[in-house]
Amino acid sequence: MSARPVLEAQHRAGAAAAALVLALTLGTLAAVALRAEAPAALGMADWAAVRFTVTQAVLSATLSCLLAIPVARALARRRFPGRGLLVTLLGAPFILPVIVAVLGLLAVFGRAGLVSQGLAFLGLPPVDIYGLHGVVLAHVFFNLPLATRLILQGWLAIPSERFRLAATLGLGPAEIARILERPMLRDALPGAFAVIFLVCLTSFAVALTLGGGPRATTVELAIYQAFTYEFDLGRAALLALVQVALTLLAALFALRAAVPAAMGAGLDRAVERWDAGTAGLRALDTGLLAAVSLFLLLPLGAVAAAGAASLAGLPASVWLATLRSLAVALGSAGLTLMLALPIALLVERLRGRAGSALVEGIGYLTVAASPLVMGTGLFILLFPLADPAALALPVTATVNAAMTLPFALRALIPALREAEASYGRLADSLGIEGGARLRLLILPRLRRALGFSAGIAAAFSMGDLGVIALFANPEIATLPLQLYRLMAAYRMDDALGAALVLMAASLALFWVFDRGGRVNAPA
Amino acid sequence: MKFPTLAAGLLMATMAGAQSPELTVYTYDSFVAEWGPGPAVEAAFEESCGCDLKFVAAGDGAGLLARVRLEGARTEADVVLGLDTNLTAAAADSALFQPVDVSADYDLPVAWEDDLFVPYDWGYFAFVYDTTKLAEPPVSLEALAASDLKILIQDPRSSTPGLGLLLWVEAAYSDRAGEIWEALSDNILTVTPGWSEAYGLFLEGEADMVLSYTTSPAYHLIAEDDPTKAAARFEEGHYLQVEVAGMIASTEEPELARAFLDFIVTDAFQSVIPTTNWMYPAVTPADGLPQGFETLTVPARALLYPPREAAQVRDRAIETWRAALSR
Numbered sequence: 077m078s079a080r081p082v083l084e085a086q087h088r089a090g091a092a093a094a095a096l097v098l099a100l101t102l103g104t105l106a107a108v109a110l111r112a113e114a115p116a117a118l119g120m121a122d123w124a125a126v127r128f129t130v131t132q133a134v135l136s137a138t139l140s141c142l143l144a145i146p147v148a149r150a151l152a153r154r155r156f157p158g159r160g161l162l163v164t165l166l167g168a169p170f171i172l173p174v175i176v177a178v179l180g181l182l183a184v185f186g187r188a189g190l191v192s193q194g195l196a197f198l199g200l201p202p203v204d205i206y207g208l209h210g211v212v213l214a215h216v217f218f219n220l221p222l223a224t225r226l227i228l229q230g231w232l233a234i235p236s237e238r239f240r241l242a243a244t245l246g247l248g249p250a251e252i253a254r255i256l257e258r259p260m261l262r263d264a265l266p267g268a269f270a271v272i273f274l275v276c277l278t279s280f281a282v283a284l285t286l287g288g289g290p291r292a293t294t295v296e297l298a299i300y301q302a303f304t305y306e307f308d309l310g311r312a313a314l315l316a317l318v319q320v321a322l323t324l325l326a327a328l329f330a331l332r333a334a335v336p337a338a339m340g341a342g343l344d345r346a347v348e349r350w351d352a353g354t355a356g357l358r359a360l361d362t363g364l365l366a367a368v369s370l371f372l373l374l375p376l377g378a379v380a381a382a383g384a385a386s387l388a389g390l391p392a393s394v395w396l397a398t399l400r401s402l403a404v405a406l407g408s409a410g411l412t413l414m415l416a417l418p419i420a421l422l423v424e425r426l427r428g429r430a431g432s433a434l435v436e437g438i439g440y441l442t443v444a445a446s447p448l449v450m451g452t453g454l455f456i457l458l459f460p461l462a463d464p465a466a467l468a469l470p471v472t473a474t475v476n477a478a479m480t481l482p483f484a485l486r487a488l489i490p491a492l493r494e495a496e497a498s499y500g501r502l503a504d505s506l507g508i509e510g511g512a513r514l515r516l517l518i519l520p521r522l523r524r525a526l527g528f529s530a531g532i533a534a535a536f537s538m539g540d541l542g543v544i545a546l547f548a549n550p551e552i553a554t555l556p557l558q559l560y561r562l563m564a565a566y567r568m569d570d571a572l573g574a575a576l577v578l579m580a581a582s583l584a585l586f587w588v589f590d591r592g593g594r595v596n597a598p599a
Numbered sequence: 600m601k602f603p604t605l606a607a608g609l610l611m612a613t614m615a616g617a618q619s620p621e622l623t624v625y626t627y628d629s630f631v632a633e634w635g636p637g638p639a640v641e642a643a644f645e646e647s648c649g650c651d652l653k654f655v656a657a658g659d660g661a662g663l664l665a666r667v668r669l670e671g672a673r674t675e676a677d678v679v680l681g682l683d684t685n686l687t688a689a690a691a692d693s694a695l696f697q698p699v700d701v702s703a704d705y706d707l708p709v710a711w712e713d714d715l716f717v718p719y720d721w722g723y724f725a726f727v728y729d730t731t732k733l734a735e736p737p738v739s740l741e742a743l744a745a746s747d748l749k750i751l752i753q754d755p756r757s758s759t760p761g762l763g764l765l766l767w768v769e770a771a772y773s774d775r776a777g778e779i780w781e782a783l784s785d786n787i788l789t790v791t792p793g794w795s796e797a798y799g800l801f802l803e804g805e806a807d808m809v810l811s812y813t814t815s816p817a818y819h820l821i822a823e824d825d826p827t828k829a830a831a832r833f834e835e836g837h838y839l840q841v842e843v844a845g846m847i848a849s850t851e852e853p854e855l856a857r858a859f860l861d862f863i864v865t866d867a868f869q870s871v872i873p874t875t876n877w878m879y880p881a882v883t884p885a886d887g888l889p890q891g892f893e894t895l896t897v898p899a900r901a902l903l904y905p906p907r908e909a910a911q912v913r914d915r916a917i918e919t920w921r922a923a924l925s926r
Contacts, residue, residue: 111669121921175796179803187749187788188804206789281792284754285800288789290921297792301756304661307668307689393633452669459670465655557628563795564629566818566877568802 086510090422093415094438100478101441104453105320109313111456116310118318125293126318132208132283132294133276136215141269143216144223145261147368150361151224152231153349162369163228164587166221168376171535171582173556174281175563176575180375181205181214181286183382190374206288214282219272221372226271226486229525230264231257233494239349249357263334267486270330274323274444274482295319299446309452316449320441327440331433376579383576386569394574397558398581401538404473404554405585408537409530411477416484416529421518423485424492436489443482450475451543468552476537483536484529488522495521527593535586539578555581621651622855624844625676627663628656629876636868636875643867650855659793660686660759660842668693672849677856680719680844680863684903685762687716687843688910697848699857703864706883708839708901716843719863720878722812723837723898724763725830726750733807736831740768743831744782748807751788751797755917758793759840760810765916766909767838770902776916780923787924813837813896818877821891829896836900842878 151163169177184190185205192202205213234256242252280296287293295315302311419439426432454471458464464471495518503509503517519526541556553561555578562571631637631654641652657666660681667674672695682690690696698714705711711718726743728736737743743750753761768776788806791797801809808831816828844863846856862868869880873889880888904912 175799178796179799182800182803182805186800186803186805281796284757284792285789285796289784289787289924290754290790291925297754297757300792304658304665305756305762307665391633455669460673463675560795561629561632563799565632565634566798566815566822567634568799571799 086418086421086514087425089418090425090435093418094422094435096415097419097438097442097478097481100450100454100475101445102320104450104457105313105316105445107453107456108309108316108449112308112310112313114308114310116308116314118311118314121293122295122298122311122315125295125298128292129277129279129283129294129296130322132211132215132279132292133273135208135212136219136276137269137273139212140216140219140223140272141227141265143220143368144227144268145265146360146364147220148224148227148231149257150364151228154361154365160591162365163225164583164590165376166224166368166372167532167535167586167590168221168579168583169218169372170222171532171539171586172376172379172579173539173541173559173575175285176379176559176578177218177375178214178282178285179382179572179575180379181217183378184374185210185213190378206286208287208292210286210288211279211283211292214286215276215279217372217375218282219275220368222275222483223268223272224368225528226268226483227261227264229487229528230260230490232524233490234260263490266330266333267490270326270440271443271482271486273326274440277319277322277444278446296446296448299448303448303452312446312449312452316446319444319446323441323444324437326444327437330440331436379572379579380576383572383574383579386573387576390570390573390577393553394555394558394562394570394577397553397555398577400469400552401555401578402581402585404469404476405534405538405582407470407473408476408480409534409585409589411473412480412484412533413526413530415477415481416488417522417526419481420485420488420492421514423489424496427493436485439485440482442478445479447475447479447543450478454543465552469554472540472543472554473537475543476540477533479540480529480533480536483532487525487528491522491525492518524593527590531586531589531593534589535582538582538585619650620852620855621653622648622677622852622859623653623655623675624678624680624859625655625657625663625667625674626679627659627681630654630681631656634875636871639871639875640868643871644859644862648855648858648862650852652859661757664690664693667695667847671695674847674849676847677850677852678844678846678859682716682843682845683759684839684841684843684906685759685766685909685913687713687845688906690845691715691906695848696845699846699860701860701864703882705864705881706879707841707881709841709903711841713843713906716845717860717863718841718843718881719868720872720876720881721839721841722814722878723830723839723901724760724767724810725813725815725833725837725896725898726808727801727811727815727828727830728808729827730829731827736808736829737833738831739833739835740771740779740783743808743833744779744786746786748786749788749805750783750786751801751806751809752790753794753797753810754790754792755920758791760794760812761790762913763838763840764810765920766904766912767902769912769916769919770838770904771835777919777923780920784924790924812840812878813898814873814877814879814892817873817889817891817895820894821874821889826894832896832898834899836902837898839901839903841881841903 182189185203187202195202238256278296279294283292283294284297299312299315302308419435423432423436455464458467499517503513508516539556559571559574562574629635637654644652657663660683663681664686667676667679696715701717707721737746752764755761755765768779772779797809798811813830816830819825819828844860846860850856864882866884869882870884872878872880
């Protein structure tokens with residue numbers, strides 16, 4: 077096959093993937109708006125919800141990213157036994173169902189939690205976690221690991237030869253930070269910030285449960301109320317439109333603020349960090365990693381400990397739901413790659429033209445799209461054509477894939493740019509185009525990013541309640557839905573057992589894919 | 600001659616399967632769970648109806664009505680089961696339901712006069728606590744507000760118990776509702792989106808009391824053999840939740856739908872309710888209530904707005920609540 081048609085086919089695939097994303101976000105939103113029975117307007121309370129939502133999202137994203145920088149640096153420049161395991165475990169909070177993560181956090185920071193018990197021992201009152209600070213704490217718990225991973229990708233993309241050269245020149249930590257690390261951060265941070273800001277934008281249960289009352293009303297709750305209690309589809313669509321506008325602002329900020337780093341190519345040798353050997357830096361990194369591990373792993377440990385007792389007696393339906401969720405997760409991971417890779421290739425092809433930013437912006441849309449509006453829109457569109465319950469699992473996998481797309485793009489686009497910048501001209505001069513270029517250059521260079529993307533898509537899909545609740549029938553339940561059913565039936569112990577199964581399955585999925593992307597890839 | 604018999608039997612079975620009409624009942628998610636009333640109800644009804652009863656789950660009670668309204672007259676549903684009296688006014692306005700003639704000797708604390716919906720169970724909202732941690736529970740909402748106890752409640756904009764508490768405060772205190780909420784605001788540990796989150800946090804020991812039902816302690820007593828949970832009895836009375844079922848106007852199976860609504864008030868359905876839905880049955884079965892239910896708190900007074908009034912009070916009550924708690 078000659079190169080030209082293949083290239084055009086790649087373009088078409090990218091455009092088709094972007095169009096599908098548009099249909100899933102703006103298309104479903106339009107479907108909901110068109111079904112509205114009366115013209116809608118936003119009230120004072122809605123704008124208060126928008127203000128609170130943006131405030132907590134900015135705070136959460138800022139704090140997550142600021143904390144993630146030293147943590148990612150420590151992970152990037154240290155080698156220790158269990159490092160790989162720690163990196164995998166760090167992915168756990170992000171993929172847990174909200175209520176499980178909240179229970180884990182409360183086991184540590186709640187009124188009856190470990191910290192409060194410690195304080196009571198000293199004769200002090202319990203911690204009050206409920207309020208804006210509690211919401212931000214929970215969001216940092218969810219997103220610090222994600223920020224760390226995204227920034228760590230940037231660190232690992234700095235070729236070891238640069239550090240070798242820096243060592244030869246006798247550069248210390250400060251100079252390395254200025255010459256190598258800061259340019260990398262200028263490239264990676266805005267995207268990570270934008271993605272986490274958007275994740276926090278659609279927060280619903282966390283914000284409400286830990287927010288302490290109606291002051292902590294988010295846009296997503298307002299959408300829920302408009303839809304279920306008032307059946308005001310127009311207002312639900314308007315609120316969803318506000319979320320889209322905020323998404324575009326965040327995407328614009330990320331694209332404007334990011335300055336691509338020009339690191340050049342390397343030989344993929346293991347990084348040795350001669351600059352970080354001093355005792356002070358060693359202690360700093362060790363302390364940081366220990367603190368973050370405690371912060372993230374204690375709540376997870378509490379969930380695991382609470383669930384372990386009822387693991388053996390779990391009803392068979394929980395295990396069936398686990399299998400079903402695994403299938404959905406694998407489907408979602410495959411779909412994510414099928415959407416993300418063509419879009420990333422298209423963004424790279426169009427680089428320097430306005431179309432590039434547009435396509436990348438479209439890629440961001442799904443993360444802040446209201447799951448309720450997306451699900452309802454799909455329902456309106458599919459209901460005349462087919463039985464929604466029969467489509468429950470495929471629809472869930474598709475929506476999940478769309479929602480993890482922005483994370484995949486965050487990992488793929490920089491890696492692709494790096495590959496093209498470093499080897500593109502060589503490939504051009506050798507006439508390697510189209511399918512051969514993809515096979516020989518792109519895919520091998522993207523392995524790590526592809527593995528990470530598939531892993532996060534699979535794990536997120538495993539734990540997401542998503543749109544299944546709108547489509548479900550009694551026989552088809554995913555594991556998160558089954559978990560909620562157990563809780564709704566007073567069966568807290570079984571629910572905690574199911575939560576442990578969910579956590580273990582999500583982590584295993586993430587580990588397998590992420591590991592797969594790193595096999596034969598040093599570091 | 601076993602084989603021909605077997606073959607004939609199989610043939611008959613497939614033919615019966617192909618011919619038997621299907622009745623589709625939309626309900627909330629926890630009704631159809633394997634430990635919910637769904638499976639037993641399905642088996643009992645299919646024994647007599649010569650039909651295939653199919654449950655479709657659609658979120659919670661409010662989500663259920665939204666789903667039916669979204670589908671409109673094209674809906675597959677023949678019967679909707681799981682709305683409560685705070686939703687029936689909106690359901691009646693949607694013109695999607697048709698009246699049914701079901702009569703029974705209801706054991707509800709209030710008279711039942713709605714001819715559009717058939718009640719199938721009910722319960723009192725109440726604050727549930729742990730008797731080993733709280734010896735003397737408050738005796739009224741005012742006493743609760745004056746105490747330093749921490750409570751968990753649900754958001755009235757996303758949860759039916761949350762809305763129930765708002766109407767409770769309105770019904771018991773009307774003009775003083777705002778004042779009560781302001782006094783309660785320092786007792787409210789947090790407001791969760793749904794019942795499950797609040798009850799889960801309570802079981803994990805986060806708060807002294809949680810908004811639930813007077814029947815909640817029955818679950819712990821009967822299923823877990825744990826007598827330590829109780830519901831506080833408030834002297835101003837307790838607000839009621841009555842759950843109902845209705846027949847879709849556009850149904851293609853009106854006879855079956857009517858048969859199902861008649862079935863709802865019989866013992867076969869009602870005797871399943873107490874230990875699966877953990878609510879009071881609308882008609883007490885001939886064998887009475889399961890052992891353990893006699894230990895439950897019984898309020899002195901039942902409070903309930905008629906559906907039309909509940910719909911009118913709701914918006915004002917949410918505004919009062921939001922204003923008082925946002926200070």
